Every structure is written in structure tokens, then in C-alpha cells.
Amino acid sequence: MAKEMELSGCAASAQAARMAKVEVICSYPIRPYTALMMELAKMVANGELDAEFVYGEGEHAQLSVVAGASAAGARVLTGSSGVGVTYAFETYSPIAGGRLPVQMMIADRALDPPGDFGSEHTDAMSCRDQGWLMGWAENPQEAFDNSLINYRIGEDHRVLLPQYVCQDGYFVSHIPGKVVLPEQSQVDEFLPPYTLPHPLDPKHPVSHGPQIRPDQGTVMDLQRAQAMLDAPAVIQEAIGDFNRIFGRNYSPFVEEYMTDDAEMAFFIMGAHTMTARHAVKHLRSQGVKIGLVKLRFLRPWPTQEVAEALSKFRAVGVVETSTSYGGAMRGGNLLHEVRASLYDVPQRPLTTSFMAGLGGEMVPLKEFYYMAEVLAKMIKDGKASKTVYWVGFEAEA
Amino acid sequence: MAVAVKTQNLPLIKKIRNIPKEEYYVPGHRTCAGCGPALQYKLVAKAAGPNTVFLGPTGCMYVANASYLCTPYAVPWMHTQITNGGAVASGVEAAYQVLIRKGKREGELPNVICMAGDGGSVDIGLQAMSAMMYRGHDALFICYDNEAYANTGIQTSPTTPYGSNTTFTPPGPVIPEGKKLFPKDPPQLVIGGHPAVKYVATASVAFPVDLMNKVRKALNVQGPAFLHIHAPCPKGWKFNESKTIEIAKLAIQTGMWNLYEWENGEYKYQHKPKEYKPVREYLKLQGRFAHLSEAHIAKQQAFVDAKLKAPGIPVAIPISPPRAEA
Structure with missing residues (x-):
């Protein structure tokens, strides 16, 4: 029988790896993701998981070890x-270009400087x-599910x-939540x-990653791009099967919350979506016509689904938890x-963005209420006067 | 049901006529005439045989060998970054361990060989190489040493000898000797701090049977092994491409290179000259040393003399003092 447990995101990811019967794991300690490896190390030591657990000498080695094993x-x-x-x-481009379906769990953490344990998406982004x-x-729960779904697609x-x-560091990786563990x-x-x-197998010799001439490069880039173009159909298939087998109700690319008759919406991904849902629910009770659109896949970016989901609103506020210094927005x-x-x-729709949760700060309800005020003002003014609001550092909406 | 992982036991070769005819590093590559690294690759592949996986960090043996649609490898081969040969080899070995244990692959554990240049071994690749040695993977790391970053246009590496003229160490009025530093010692780096390592040896293209037997011994031990193979580079060292073997022999005759094995804490020496020739004999055949003054040559001679006496490289026969400078 499927059983319900209270697990942190890291522990949930470890359970997914166990049930996916992962064969080679490569570790290196850094907070907060490292709790995943601590869980896996115990599983290997206890005999719950038959895998090679390789102590990488750094993250570059971690990716290199699993590339070879894959x-x-x-x-x-x-x-x-x-x-x-x-x-x-x-290592990221050689792995993707080599078409090796390596899985890497990232529990976000702000980049230096200065040293900051908090979650910010800039590392993965x-x-x-x-x-x-x-x-x-x-x-x-989604950390667990996404691991299995991604193995299947990749x-x-x-x-x-x-x-x-x-998964966001700490907010997801370390705060226990309800996880339904399925049957094997x-x-x-x-x-x-x-x-x-074409694995590395002496019975069938192949060469992986030979040198190419510049005129052969475009073809290989095109193939990698095509794989991304082909992925959405496979994602849809996998999510369909996942929902059927596990009794879940995922949308493949974007999920909507309280968007019926909404005039404005938050566009968001990751842990802060949970707070945003509460904010939307509260604002709805105040009569504010607001909803929420959650992104499930950043790559491949679901262009069509995002356009369809957002075009029905008058204003959209994009919640950013990463930086793009000097970028167009x-x-x-x-x-x-x-x-x-x-x-x-x-x-x-009118669009703007909100810098929130940088450095791993909480994004409390009141910040979402502030964002809703900005969106309401945009609708009233008929324009977005700015492309970015640094939430908590702006004079007014 | 777990399946025990077996490794093969390759027999040693007695004489050069007993060397297998089969080639696993075949024609089709683009290395220079007289290329020492290409010759050692051919010998290593012959010695290892068909049940082999090569990992090829970026370097001459990647760039000049592995052209798309005409790679010379008749066994599986995979490119790695110059940084991570040891890590990728570790991953391949780990995968085979678990796949054989779970019954997903049949047969013996393949020979997993990382074929790295000097930069990919003890410079940018040092961390990955050391970690593979530390973790005890049943794999062989070979440093084919042509004593420079050659495919990028002959830049100094940590094994480039003192006094070399490279494109990063050009001699000039301010720096007359060119390279001022003395080289790292790769096998001593490995022996010095990796308790899991079972077998370390040096080899040279000048002694092919010795080289091949060291490859086989390294593959026969269960656990990590390291080979440091001297592979002269006509282009980088600036000598006539017909003299690759002569130069390689002279390196041993002058003490610039030593052939030895380290196994279970014991050193054994091979093809040790009864009397060492002065290093000048070796230096004078190579354009990279053409600018050196007598003082520089004396400095190089003193380095070699000290190395031959150094602890860890015991010399069983007395070293004859180098002949007096002319």
C-alpha cells in the first residue's frame, strides 16, 4: 500500500532515488542539498539501496563521475x-551534448558573495x-514526483x-511536508x-564525443535543440501516465489557481508558490480578482502554454527569485x-516583475499584497510604469 | 542475486615477437610523424586488448586522434574534459561494478583506462586523478608525458623540464633559460599519498615490451594503478621525427627519465644504465634546449644528480659521477 509520511524535500528526493533504483550516486557536501546525500548514504549502508556511492572531490567531479557512469x-x-x-x-554542456540523461537535484542557495545559506534561484538559473x-x-511531494517524472522523460x-x-533550499529541502510514497x-x-x-560496452565499441569540424557543429546543436522541441510531447505523455498510475492531477507545464474571472495574476515557480496561494485566497475574500499561474518546467519553456494562460489577464506580476544583472528587464x-x-x-496583458526572496529571504503574505496593489495600479493606469519592483525597497506601489 | 565481479589476468610478454598482432589503436589519426604519445597509445591498447574502455581527456591524444567518423579506437572510447579524466573513469568503473553485480552486464570487469596528457594528469587534471587513486577504483590512469601542452602550441606544463623553450617560457635577455621551474614528479605524487594504490610504474616508448608488461601488471591488480610514460614530442621538443626512440633512450641513459616499478612499497628498476651519460647528450639533440648556457646545463645536471639520489628513488648500483663539463 502507498503510505503517507512527513518528509523534507531532501528526504523525499532520496526516497524517489531509492524507488527509481538509482545505480551510481556521487556526493559532495554543500548545504542545503547535502541532506539528500546523507539520506542516500544511510540507505546504501543499510542495504535498502544497491548502488555505488562515490565520494566526489567537488561538484565538477560529481557531474563527471555520473557522466561516466551514465x-x-x-x-x-x-x-x-x-x-x-x-x-x-x-560539465553541463558536455553532458547534455553527449545526450546523457544524468539527474541532478538542485536545492537552491544564493551565490556568494557574501556567504549566505538562503535559497535563491540564481544558482540553477x-x-x-x-x-x-x-x-x-x-x-x-512534488520533489519526489518530479524526480521520477524527470528520469522517465530524460x-x-x-x-x-x-x-x-x-527545489528551494530550506523552504522545500528542509521543511517536512506530507509525502505519499507509492508502491514499488x-x-x-x-x-x-x-x-x-550506445553505451560504453567493449562488446559494441563506440566513440563518445569525438572532435568535429566547425561545419559539423551546427548539426549537433540543432539535434540538441530538437530534443528540447521533442520533449513536450514526451512530458505530456509522462504526466498523463503519472497522474493515472499515482492518482495525481498535475498539469504538464503550467498550473493555474483561482484564475477563473481573474483580472490579474502572479506568475511564479518553486516554494513561494505556497505563500502566494494563501495570498490569492485572502485577496479573493477581499474581492480582489486575482489568481496564480505556476510554472512546472522552465526548460523546455512552454511558450504556448504560458501565452495561453497569461493572455486572459489584464496584468501579470512575475515573481523573480533570481538575478539577471543588467538584463533587458x-x-x-x-x-x-x-x-x-x-x-x-x-x-x-500588462506585465512587470517583482524581485522577492533574494538571498533566501522569506516572501511573506504582505509582500504578495503589495504586489497585488502594484498590479491593480497598473490596470488603473493602463500601463506598467516599471519592469521591476524590488519588493521592500520601493517608495510606493 | 549479486554476481561477483571478476577482473581479467593478462599474461606477461616475454619477447617482442610474442606481442599480439591485433591492434586496438588503428590507423586513421592525425598525429605528427614520430609522435611518441601515439606510439605509446598503440602499445597500451595492444597490451590491454579488446575488453577495454578508454577515457580520453582533452589533449593531443584527443585533438589529433579523435576526429568524428574516423577515430582510431577499436574499443569503446569517450572524451572527457581535460579537467576530469579521473572522475569520468571512476564513474565508468563504478557503473560496471554495480551493473555486473546486478547481473545487467556479463563477463569480466573491463579495463578502464584513462589516457591523459601531463596537463590532464598532474596540472588541471590533478584533483580528479588523485581522487580516483584515493577512492580505490579498479582503473588505470596513464599519464603520457610529452612534457608540454602540445596541441595548443607547446606551452609549459608542470612536467616541462627546466630550461625548456616553450611559447609560455620563451628565452630572452631577462629570462635567458626560458623555463625557470623544475618539474613535478607525477609517480611520486601518486605514491606519496594514496594508500589504495597498488601499482605505479614509469615506462618509455624506447622499451615496448617493458611498457606493455607494465600496462598488463597495472591492469591485473585489483584497485587503482598509475603509469607515467615518457613520450617524446618531435614538434614540441624540436628534434627530427626519426629520432623519437633515440631521444627516449637517451633520456634513460642520462638519468633524465628513470624506469621503475613500485609495488607493495617496493621499488624495482629496469634498464638502468651502468653509467649515466651527462644530460648534455640529451639536451643537445633538442631545439627546446638550444639556448641554454653552460651554467643552465650544470643546473639541470645537478637536478638530475640529486633526483637519482633522492629518497624514494633508490639506486641499486652506485651512480657514477657525471663527466666533467667540457
């Missing part, structure tokens, strides 16, 4: 946080354009891409064993893509 035909898991994520940067599937979990031979499975038979039905079309990363998605929509 190429040899093993299902793999690694993970990191903050500057650990960026330390491994060299800095790595978003390398050809990895990518999305955030709102709670431990290992599908129509996709073959690595996956950053992200359900996981086995959903997730077939990992196979690679002067704030974070999401508004760039939201505005690009809406460009071809005839009736575009």
Missing part, C-alpha cells in the same frame, strides 16, 4: 547547491541554457537529456529500466521569457 549504462544521481552548482559548470530539462518543486530515447530537478510496483510501471542506445530572468512568450498574442 555513459556506461547506469542510472545516476547527483546534486548540489549554490556555488557548488556553478563550480561544475564546465545560471545554468539554464545548456540543454538540461529543468523545473522547480513547490513542496516535498531517459526516453526521443529526448535523452539530463535534468536539473530543483507503481514506480516500476511508470519508470522502465534505463537503457542508452533590469531584474530577474523570468520576465524576459514571459514577455517573449506574449509577443505574438494580440491582447497582451
Whole structure:
């Protein structure tokens, strides 16, 4: 029988890895993701999980070890946080270009300086354009589910891409929440064993990653881009199967909350979605016509679904938990893509962004109420006077 | 049901005519004429045989070998970054351990060999190499040492000898000797701090049977092993490409290179000259040392003399003093 437990995001991810029968794990300590590896180390020591647990000598090595293991035909898991994520940067493109479906759990942490344990999405966001599937979990249950869903999609031979499975540090990674652990038979039905079309096997020699001429480069880039284009159909299929087998009700790409007849909406991903839901519920009780749209996959970016979801509002506030210093929107990363998605929509909503939760600060209810005030003023004025509001540092709405 | 992981036991080769005919590093590459690293690759692949996976960090043996659609490897091969050969090799070995244990792969554990240049071994690749040695993976790390970053245009590496003219150490009026530093000692780095390591040896393309047997011994031990192979580079060292073997032999005859094995804490020496020739004999054949003055050559000679007496590299026969400078 499926059983219900109270688990942190890290513990939930470890349970997912156990049920996915991960074969090679590579660890290196950095808070907060490291609780995942502590859980896995116990499982291996207790005999609950038959896997090679390799002590990496750094994040760059973590990714390198699992790349080799994935190429040899093993299902793999690694993970990191903050500057650990960026330390491994060299390896991300070779893994994606090598079409190795490595899974990396990222529990976000602010980048230095100065040293800050708090959650901020900038670590993972800095790595978003390398050809990895990518999305955030709102709670431990979603962290568990996303791990299985991403193995299924990434290992599908129509996709073959690595996956950053992200969760906010502490808010998700360390705060226990309700997690329904399924039966092993359900996981086995959903997730077939990992196979690679051309593993490193002396019985069938192949060369992985030879040098190419510049004129051969575009073709390979195009293939990696095509895999991203092919992924959405596979995501839809996987989410459909997941909902059927596990009795869940996920939308593949964007989830909507209280958007019926809403005039304005928050566009958000990750842990702060939970607070945003409460804010929306409260504002609705005050008569404010507001809703919420949650992004489940940042890569591949669901352009069509974002456009469809947002075009029915008059104003959209994008909640940014990452920085893009000097970028076109002067704030974070999401508004760039939201505005690009809406460009071809005839009736575009007004859009702006809110820098909130940077450095791992809480985003309390009152900050969402402030954002709603800004959105209401935009509707009243008929324009967005700014592309970014640094929440808590602005004189007025 | 867990399946026990078996490793193969490759027999040692007695004479050069007993060397297997089969090639696993085949024609089709683009290395320079007289390339020492290419020759050692051919010998290593022959010695290892078909049940082998090579990991190739960026370096000459990647750039000049592994061209798309015509790579020379008849066994599985995978490129790694110059930074992470040891880590990727660790991952391949770990995968095979678990896959064989779970019955997902049949047969013996393949020979997992990381074939790295000097930069990929003891400079930018040092961390990954050291960690593979520390963790005890059943894999072989080979440093093919051509004593420079060669494919990028001959820049100094940590194993480039003192006094070398490289594109990062050009001699000039202010720095007349070119390279001022003395090289790292890769096998001593490995021996000195990695208790899991079972076997370390140095080899040279000048002694192919010795080289191949060291490859086989390294593969036969269960656990990590390290080989440091001297592989002269005609382009980088500026000598005629017909003299690769002559230069490699002279390195041993002058004490610039030593052939030894380290196994279970014991050193054994091979092809040790009865009397060492002066290093000048080795230096004078190579354009990279053409600018050196007598004082520089004496400094190099003193370094070699000290190294031959150094602890950890015991010399069983007395070293004859180098001949007086001319």
C-alpha cells in the first residue's frame, strides 16, 4: 500500500532515488542539498539501496563521475547547491551534448558573495541554457514526483537529456511536508529500466564525443535543440501516465489557481508558490480578482502554454527569485521569457516583475499584497510604469 | 542475486615477437610523424586488448586522434574534459561494478583506462586523478608525458623540464633559460599519498615490451594503478621525427627519465644504465634546449644528480659521477 509520511524535500528526493533504483550516486557536501546525500548514504549502508556511492572531490567531479557512469549504462544521481552548482559548470554542456540523461537535484542557495545559506534561484538559473530539462518543486511531494517524472522523460530515447530537478533550499529541502510514497510496483510501471542506445560496452565499441569540424557543429546543436522541441510531447505523455498510475492531477507545464474571472495574476515557480496561494485566497475574500499561474518546467519553456494562460489577464506580476544583472528587464530572468512568450498574442496583458526572496529571504503574505496593489495600479493606469519592483525597497506601489 | 565481479589476468610478454598482432589503436589519426604519445597509445591498447574502455581527456591524444567518423579506437572510447579524466573513469568503473553485480552486464570487469596528457594528469587534471587513486577504483590512469601542452602550441606544463623553450617560457635577455621551474614528479605524487594504490610504474616508448608488461601488471591488480610514460614530442621538443626512440633512450641513459616499478612499497628498476651519460647528450639533440648556457646545463645536471639520489628513488648500483663539463 502507498503510505503517507512527513518528509523534507531532501528526504523525499532520496526516497524517489531509492524507488527509481538509482545505480551510481556521487556526493559532495554543500548545504542545503547535502541532506539528500546523507539520506542516500544511510540507505546504501543499510542495504535498502544497491548502488555505488562515490565520494566526489567537488561538484565538477560529481557531474563527471555520473557522466561516466551514465555513459556506461547506469542510472545516476547527483546534486548540489549554490556555488557548488556553478563550480561544475564546465560539465553541463558536455553532458547534455553527449545526450546523457544524468539527474541532478538542485536545492537552491544564493551565490556568494557574501556567504549566505538562503535559497535563491540564481544558482540553477545560471545554468539554464545548456540543454538540461529543468523545473522547480513547490513542496516535498512534488520533489519526489518530479524526480521520477524527470528520469522517465530524460531517459526516453526521443529526448535523452539530463535534468536539473530543483527545489528551494530550506523552504522545500528542509521543511517536512506530507509525502505519499507509492508502491514499488507503481514506480516500476511508470519508470522502465534505463537503457542508452550506445553505451560504453567493449562488446559494441563506440566513440563518445569525438572532435568535429566547425561545419559539423551546427548539426549537433540543432539535434540538441530538437530534443528540447521533442520533449513536450514526451512530458505530456509522462504526466498523463503519472497522474493515472499515482492518482495525481498535475498539469504538464503550467498550473493555474483561482484564475477563473481573474483580472490579474502572479506568475511564479518553486516554494513561494505556497505563500502566494494563501495570498490569492485572502485577496479573493477581499474581492480582489486575482489568481496564480505556476510554472512546472522552465526548460523546455512552454511558450504556448504560458501565452495561453497569461493572455486572459489584464496584468501579470512575475515573481523573480533570481538575478539577471543588467538584463533587458533590469531584474530577474523570468520576465524576459514571459514577455517573449506574449509577443505574438494580440491582447497582451500588462506585465512587470517583482524581485522577492533574494538571498533566501522569506516572501511573506504582505509582500504578495503589495504586489497585488502594484498590479491593480497598473490596470488603473493602463500601463506598467516599471519592469521591476524590488519588493521592500520601493517608495510606493 | 549479486554476481561477483571478476577482473581479467593478462599474461606477461616475454619477447617482442610474442606481442599480439591485433591492434586496438588503428590507423586513421592525425598525429605528427614520430609522435611518441601515439606510439605509446598503440602499445597500451595492444597490451590491454579488446575488453577495454578508454577515457580520453582533452589533449593531443584527443585533438589529433579523435576526429568524428574516423577515430582510431577499436574499443569503446569517450572524451572527457581535460579537467576530469579521473572522475569520468571512476564513474565508468563504478557503473560496471554495480551493473555486473546486478547481473545487467556479463563477463569480466573491463579495463578502464584513462589516457591523459601531463596537463590532464598532474596540472588541471590533478584533483580528479588523485581522487580516483584515493577512492580505490579498479582503473588505470596513464599519464603520457610529452612534457608540454602540445596541441595548443607547446606551452609549459608542470612536467616541462627546466630550461625548456616553450611559447609560455620563451628565452630572452631577462629570462635567458626560458623555463625557470623544475618539474613535478607525477609517480611520486601518486605514491606519496594514496594508500589504495597498488601499482605505479614509469615506462618509455624506447622499451615496448617493458611498457606493455607494465600496462598488463597495472591492469591485473585489483584497485587503482598509475603509469607515467615518457613520450617524446618531435614538434614540441624540436628534434627530427626519426629520432623519437633515440631521444627516449637517451633520456634513460642520462638519468633524465628513470624506469621503475613500485609495488607493495617496493621499488624495482629496469634498464638502468651502468653509467649515466651527462644530460648534455640529451639536451643537445633538442631545439627546446638550444639556448641554454653552460651554467643552465650544470643546473639541470645537478637536478638530475640529486633526483637519482633522492629518497624514494633508490639506486641499486652506485651512480657514477657525471663527466666533467667540457
